[in-house]
Amino acid sequence: MQAYRALLDGYRRFRSTGYPDQRRRWEALATGQEPPVMIIGCCDSRVDPATIFDTLPGEMFVLRNVANLVPPYEVGGGLHGVSAALEFAVTALNVKHVIVMGHGACGGIAASLAGDLDPEQSFIPGWIAMLDDAREKVVAEAPENPQRALELEGVKTSLANLRTFPFVAEREKAGSLMLHGLHFGVADGKLWALDEQTGEFDPVTEDA
Structure with a gap:
């Protein structure tokens, strides 16, 4: 209590x-409400977007889930919470930016890497399975820090899945919607932004 x-x-x-x-x-x-930005972040208690970006109520439309994942576009079957929120933000609120934000020390990412998810769990294994291809890539490349590498690949996976939604792809092509990938370091408070031309995450400068 x-x-x-x-x-x-x-x-x-x-x-x-x-x-x-x-x-x-x-x-x-x-x-x-008329938020110009949608944030798709992790439900981890340590990475509240409003705190990280110092925003006021009404400035961001925020969706949070385990490991900040976006499933690929599909119709029928099941309940599509992420897809519904995305559709509302893009087609009803007309947000101008959709940002996928991963973070350091992500438990969902760690579970994917470890591969030791409890088979008795009803929902988590299937959700984390969206990272399977990204995990295989990271494992094959054997980076010095596989946890961070998969956190970054997870952001790229969600961005790729975002582009499978017709209403996202149409607006991005028309220039009325921009997609972004970010990564926030819990330990050091640093923010990294994905450059999709190079595929690398670059540090966001702290001076305007």
Whole structure:
């Protein structure tokens, strides 16, 4: 109960300071949202996009899941939470940027590398299987840091899968939508951006 009570205490602080300071913003947001950016990140508790990018409510449409994965486009069968959120962001909210953000020390990535997922689990093994091809590539290349290498390859996998969605591909081709890959280092707080021309991740400068 202590952790739950701590959340309620946080809400009370928000109501006493944060909400009054941003009251007009909240009132405006109650009429609708127009975020220019969608972030697809990991549900890991250490990598909150709003904290990393220092944003206000309404500035980002955020989707978080295990290992920041995007499945390939498909219709029928199952429930498509990622696909539904993506479709809403792109076709209804008309976001201008979709960003896939991986991160250091990702548990989903570590599980893929270890290959020791519990067969009794109902959902995680099938989800992490989206990384199988990327893992095989990393293992074959035998990098010095396979964990980070697969974190980066995972971002590329999700970007490739994003482009299988017709409404994403059409808008990217028309220039009305841009896709980006990022990687955030939990230990050092550094952000790396994918250059799709070179296939390399370059550090984002800390000076504007």
